Amino acid sequence: MSRAALLVLADGRFPAGGHAHSGGVESAVRAGRIRGAEELAEFCRGRLHTTGLTAAALAAAAARGLDPLALDEAADARTPSPALRTTARKLGRQLMRAARATWPGPELDTLAAARPRGAHQPVVLGLAARSAGLTPEDAAYCAGYEAVSGPATAAVRLLGLDPFEATAVLARLAPELDEAAARAAEAAARAATDGLDALPAASAPMLDITAEEHAAWPVRLFAS
Amino acid sequence: MSGVRATARIVATPAGLPVLSGEGPLALRRTRAAGPGLRVTVVGAMSAPLGGDRLAVEAEVREGARLTLDAAAATVSLPSRTAVPASYDVRLTVGEHAELRWLPGPVISAYGSDLRARTRVELAATARLVLREEQVLGRHAEPPGTLVSRLTVHRAGRPLFDQELGSGPGVPGGWDGPAVLAGHRATGQLLLVGPEFDVKPARPRLLGESAVLTPLAGPAVVVTALAPDALRLRRVLDEAAREILAEWLPDEPYR
Numbered sequence: 001m002s003r004a005a006l007l008v009l010a011d012g013r014f015p016a017g018g019h020a021h022s023g024g025v026e027s028a029v030r031a032g033r034i035r036g037a038e039e040l041a042e043f044c045r046g047r048l049h050t051t052g053l054t055a056a057a058l059a060a061a062a063a064r065g066l067d068p069l070a071l072d073e074a075a076d077a078r079t080p081s082p083a084l085r086t087t088a089r090k091l092g093r094q095l096m097r098a099a100r101a102t103w104p105g106p107e108l109d110t111l112a113a114a115r116p117r118g119a120h121q122p123v124v125l126g127l128a129a130r131s132a133g134l135t136p137e138d139a140a141y142c143a144g145y146e147a148v149s150g151p152a153t154a155a156v157r158l159l160g161l162d163p164f165e166a167t168a169v170l171a172r173l174a175p176e177l178d179e180a181a182a183r184a185a186e187a188a189a190r191a192a193t194d195g196l197d198a199l200p201a202a203s204a205p206m207l208d209i210t211a212e213e214h215a216a217w218p219v220r221l222f223a224s
Numbered sequence: 225m226s227g228v229r230a231t232a233r234i235v236a237t238p239a240g241l242p243v244l245s246g247e248g249p250l251a252l253r254r255t256r257a258a259g260p261g262l263r264v265t266v267v268g269a270m271s272a273p274l275g276g277d278r279l280a281v282e283a284e285v286r287e288g289a290r291l292t293l294d295a296a297a298a299t300v301s302l303p304s305r306t307a308v309p310a311s312y313d314v315r316l317t318v319g320e321h322a323e324l325r326w327l328p329g330p331v332i333s334a335y336g337s338d339l340r341a342r343t344r345v346e347l348a349a350t351a352r353l354v355l356r357e358e359q360v361l362g363r364h365a366e367p368p369g370t371l372v373s374r375l376t377v378h379r380a381g382r383p384l385f386d387q388e389l390g391s392g393p394g395v396p397g398g399w400d401g402p403a404v405l406a407g408h409r410a411t412g413q414l415l416l417v418g419p420e421f422d423v424k425p426a427r428p429r430l431l432g433e434s435a436v437l438t439p440l441a442g443p444a445v446v447v448t449a450l451a452p453d454a455l456r457l458r459r460v461l462d463e464a465a466r467e468i469l470a471e472w473l474p475d476e477p478y479r
Contacts, residue, residue: 024403033402046398053396076441077383080448082428085441176397197376201386204404205411208448209436212428 005132008102009125010142012153017094018146021087022154022222023047027210029158037165040155044148044173048180050204052147054078055122056140056184057199061191062126063139068111068119074196075120081208083215085120087224093118099128107131140184144177154222227276227310234283236262236291236322243284250279259476261290261323273310274302275338280313283326287319287348298329298360298454301369303336309370314343318351323418330358330412330454333392337369342376349380350419353444354469354478356461358412360454361391361405368392368409375413377444384442385415408434408450410457414465417444420472435460437468 008014025043028034034043058078062071079085096118100108108131111119118124122143129139152166183200190198211224232250235243241262246252249268257263266281273279285291301310312331318324331341347353357375361368370392377385389411391399399405422443429437435449447464451457465478 028402033406039402042398042401043403044398045396046401046403049396049398050404074383074386077377077386080385080387080440080446081436081438179396196383197386201374201376201388203387203389205389205448205450206406206434207403208438209430209434209450212436212438213430215428216430 003134003138005103006134006138006142009129009132009134010145012149014098016098017091018150019153020222021091021150021224022158023147023151023224024207024210024214025151025154026158026220026222027214029155031210034155034159036159037161037169040152040161040166041169041172044151044169045176046204047147047151047207048144048173048176050202051207052144053180053184053200053202055147056143056181057187058120058122059126059129059139059143060136060185060188061196061199062123063129063134063136064188064192065130066188066192066196068107068123068127069114070196071123072115072119074199075123078201078203079120081211083211083224084208088120088122089118091118091121092124095121095124095128099124099131103128103131105131136188137181137185140181140188141177144180144184148173148177158221227274227278227304227306227308229278231280231282232266234264234291234293235286236284236289237286238288249273250281257292261292263292263294266293266295266328273299273312273339275304275310276306276308277310279311280315282315283324284317285319285322285324288321289319290323292325292327294327295329298332300332300334300363301337301339301371302334303369309338309340312339312341316343316345318345318347318353320348320350322348323352325354327354327356330360331371331373332360332363332454333369333371334363335366335369338394339369339371341371341373343374345377347377347379347384347417351379352418353377353415354465355415356412356465358410358454358457358461359389359391361409370394375415377415377417379417379442384417384444385440385446387413405450408452410451410454412449412457412461414447414461415444416468416472417442418472419443421445424472431460431464435464437464
């Protein structure tokens, strides 16, 4: 198996539907909490170290071969917002379709059959990485990167932010993404022996509050 | 220098409180319950926890019993010369057809302090829980200390709720930014669990500008709130508690 599979999986053009989601940026922009690159960076940093870390650890655990249904349950417990649970399952279902076409395997088939309406996206991501022959840390990197790349791309469209600036935000977060991916992979290794409570549960209250508000908007550019 | 170690233990049964032992900063008093069931109040002078202190509360509400556990004062996390963080571990177990209301005071994270708070709850399938958690970042007009607080709830052996929030120096960045606390200085959660929420599922609802009531994947609702200060946070959580209990448990008002 090739490590270059990570590039395919993490590519924004991988047809898994992520581009339709702003990761909470749309409501933060509307509320005036993000007006430029500096606030975008703080948003992304916060998301990376909270729900991004949690997602990365779930992905790493799935990539290690931990029970995906138990991880799906752990993801539910770590997602108090029903709007975000729905989003996570919708994205999980879309990613499942793409992954089964790209890196088919029995573990993906089993999870797809058990969760026909979609498992949580990070769990599917981890299992896709596993099916592609990638490592738990690779899966954590991919989930962590998604936690910041989606918001950065959305900010370009919502704020008319210079794409160079948005990309610079991502580049400056790289060392922190390294740290988050390493923490996530370590936690997944602990969870293999100590149980799933060893996985992080870092949360972002503002994202939970605004997700429900955003889901009720009649007109919006992004699905979440 | 090693810190204070103090553990409070409570066991509640329908007949009474066979175990009620506190020590040091965690002194316990049986107090008059406003409603049915028993009530215990943590009355210890809460100058603790300082760095290196290890505080623990272990409460068990056995089958059919009802207990309200509250506190006479806030828990103020204070700085000390040791580099070891203080810890505050709460373990709550609620049996079949039993009910626990865990309503401690807020945890105030004073400048220079470092506290790890961990609450674990094990609920039987028919158990009921009302749990409030509040964190205040800094005393009046001071920057916050370091506070990492995690709340994990299992019901019938399965995970129901698991959330951690970190704030202050040394916590990975962005916690005060627009995705996490967005400059708010008080944050809290109110969690209600019970078979009632299976019978009549809740719908998500915004409670003002910075709080939301959401149903969990199991029979439970949580209110997640951010506020500028402790007073306004308590107001939001109290109002939500009254409304939720009035709707789902009309015979058991919030007191």
